[in-house]
Amino acid sequence: MDQDGVSGFCMRKSSSSGSKYGRWNPTTEQLQLLTQLFKSGLRTPTIDQIQNISSQLSFYGKIQTKNVFYWFQNHKARERQKRRKLCVNHIIPTQNSINNTSTQSIGEMYQVSEPDSVVETLQLFPLNSSDRLRWHANECRDGDVMFSYTKGEGMEHPPLELRLSSL
Amino acid sequence: MDQDGVSGFCMRKSSSSGSKYGRWNPTTEQLQLLTQLFKSGLRTPTIDQIQNISSQLSFYGKIQTKNVFYWFQNHKARERQKRRKLCVNHIIPTQNSINNTSTQSIGEMYQVSEPDSVVETLQLFPLNSSDRLRWHANECRDGDVMFSYTKGEGMEHPPLELRLSSL
């Protein structure tokens, strides 16, 4: 992700389709697709879905199912983690602060209405009925918020020493 | 996620004054404190601690929680890495020593060639599951074999056709 909203940017020399070795590194197309699916609300794909996705992605480069699996896990986890760190006190006052509820299910309040092509794509993924899948599209935006914002205004001087209870 | 794409523009950090920075650069005080904490034994601060530390450090300059988070991660990782390298060219004859001590591209030379057939093979398996899935990664350094899944019954598989439109 980008860093702090300050433009940063880097182009990750994606080039790689052939990828060299070791760990999988997604091509731009693969990433695009994955991201799109995620944004559409897919968070924990079932095995079938993973396989399907993987198959499709393999067109763009070598990939294994576990990669897809991990990708979703990581992406989801980090989004959550991100949010967790993000909340708690300081939030930029200039914007509506995302008033998050607690640790999870923040996205519940976002009405994700995404009419774009994604929807149709999603329909093509067979979802098994008995699964506990959630399409509660929990995504608001990708690529801006990161952990927390430092509140730029005057802040009280903190005591100079930190007492970290652990260790 | 948002890194690739194109373009890259970076703002030149105008070395002086506030400037919009591309990445956080700890001030001496911040670094001191962080280092001290690290030396005190703090290695993986919890979210609370991170926030706490971050707050404290913000007194000395702009900082975000993620900075603290990364700082500890990196610091720990690099210490370990250093130790490991040291260990390698110190003792331990039992292991092939990685003799590339200069840069950090050690892994570069281990190219495990991976059979291309893997992908196809996988796609041919009608793996499927309709209930709770439990993945168990059987990782194989040689790039073969990947997941095994444990599941109850499940037999039929959903239609695999999916057409990812657009993109």
Next chain:
DNA sequence: CGCTTATGAATGAAGG
């Protein structure tokens, strides 16, 4: 100034 090094940031992969 260009190169090397140090390090912030990111993320794939596991482990538990």
Next chain:
DNA sequence: CCTTCATTCATAAGCG
């Protein structure tokens, strides 16, 4: 799911 490790990428800093 959550946390942690390892590796990689990009860039600021340090130096000759």
